[in-house]
Amino acid sequence: MDRQEILAEIYRRNIDTVYRVCWLYMKNVSDTEDAVSDTFVRLMRSGMVFENEEHEKSWLIVTARNICKDVLKSPRYKNEPLDENMLTGETLTDETLIVVKELPEKYRTAVYLYYYEGYTCGEIASMLGTIKSTVISRLARGRKILKKMIGGDTDEAEKGIVTN
Numbered sequence: 001m002d003r004q005e006i007l008a009e010i011y012r013r014n015i016d017t018v019y020r021v022c023w024l025y026m027k028n029v030s031d032t033e034d035a036v037s038d039t040f041v042r043l044m045r046s047g048m049v050f051e052n053e054e055h056e057k058s059w060l061i062v063t064a065r066n067i068c069k070d071v072l073k074s075p076r077y078k079n080e081p082l083d084e085n086m087l088t089g090e091t092l093t094d095e096t097l098i099v100v101k102e103l104p105e106k107y108r109t110a111v112y113l114y115y116y117e118g119y120t121c122g123e124i125a126s127m128l129g130t131i132k133s134t135v136i137s138r139l140a141r142g143r144k145i146l147k148k149m150i151g152g153d154t155d156e157a158e159k160g161i162v163t164n
Contacts, residue, residue, distance in 0.1 A: 007043065007044055010043065010050075010060075014057055015036070017057060017061065018036050018040070018060050018064045020112070021061055021064045021065060021068075021112065022036050022039070022064050023101065024109070024112055025065070025105070026071070027101060034071075035064060035071060038067045039067055043060065043063070057117075058123070058127055061127065065109065096146075096150070097112075099149050100116075100146065102149065103145055104145075107138050107141055107142030108142070109124075110135050113127065121136050122135075
């Protein structure tokens with residue numbers, strides 16, 4: 001398999017995940033698509049060789065996150081008013097994910113990686129450059145905020161204690 005075929009396969013396996021990660025940060029379709037493109041362009045230019053599919057997915061998530069954070073720090077983005085029509089998220093159908101994107105960034109990332117991508121707290125800590133207990137706290141606080149945003153049973157939110 002040549003490099004182009006390998007990259008095409010990586011793209012097919014990971015496009016949905018990269019799109020969701022970027023959308024959680026960018027909150028509009030246009031900037032999300034730009035960040036997704038930048039993520040895969042960075043992959044093509046990097047010449048990166050992955051140990052396995054988990055390493056590949058983790059690298060893409062961290063890269064997408066970093067690209068989005070860089071864009072959000074740029075003066076262009078800070079000074080640009082949001083067009084409400086851009087916030088539709090028409091490619092996402094999970095209503096909870098739409099609410100998750102409204103969480104503060106540190107909670108949003110932990111909640112997304114844990115519940116949508118299935119990473120453990122230790123893996124998330126490694127990706128985010130923090131410690132496991134911080135991730136556990138962010139998940140607990142994120143759940144509490146989500147419960148208030150969505151409405152729900154307090155007992156269920158408290159039972160969702162994460163320790164892995």
